[in-house]
Amino acid sequence: MVAGLPKDRSIWRSLAGLVVVVAQSCDMGWFVRLPNRQSYFAAAMATLFCLSSHVGSASAQTSNPPAIVEVCAPCHGINGTGGDVEKPNLAGQKSIYFREQLLAFRSGKRKHPDMKPIARDLSDREIDQLVIYYSTLSPN
Numbered sequence: 001m002v003a004g005l006p007k008d009r010s011i012w013r014s015l016a017g018l019v020v021v022v023a024q025s026c027d028m029g030w031f032v033r034l035p036n037r038q039s040y041f042a043a044a045m046a047t048l049f050c051l052s053s054h055v056g057s058a059s060a061q062t063s064n065p066p067a068i069v070e071v072c073a074p075c076h077g078i079n080g081t082g083g084d085v086e087k088p089n090l091a092g093q094k095s096i097y098f099r100e101q102l103l104a105f106r107s108g109k110r111k112h113p114d115m116k117p118i119a120r121d122l123s124d125r126e127i128d129q130l131v132i133y134y135s136t137l138s139p140n
Helices: 010-026 042-063 069-076 095-106 115-119 124-135
Strands: none
Touching: 042 115, 095 115, 095 124
16 A cells, blocks of 8 residues: 555545446446456545546636536526526536436426426436536525
8 A cells, every 4th residue: 555545445436436337437448448447545645636627617617608508507507506496596506416417307207397398308317417507506
């Protein structure tokens, strides 16, 4: 082990799993195919790199939303504040919850007459873009 790093390998195994997910969302598919991807230190470094790029892009997204936001904006607004009970606030929503709800609308597990025709056509990438954009907004 590298000096100063925790000796508990379970932390690094968990981090390696997270890196695979983050690397895929960062379009770093090349990382997932590396033969030494189980190297826990490499996993930690790749995660830090990916997360830092997401943090940097999050503030940029608030001024320049992805094009798919135009689909949600008529009801939920560009800033994610729906305005009333029928149009829930998406700004600052927990990303895991938000993603699960969009997937549930898309699959038909969660039903809403306005969301059904919108969600069924969303790709996984568009869902990811919406989740990243709205979850990084301030829930004013």
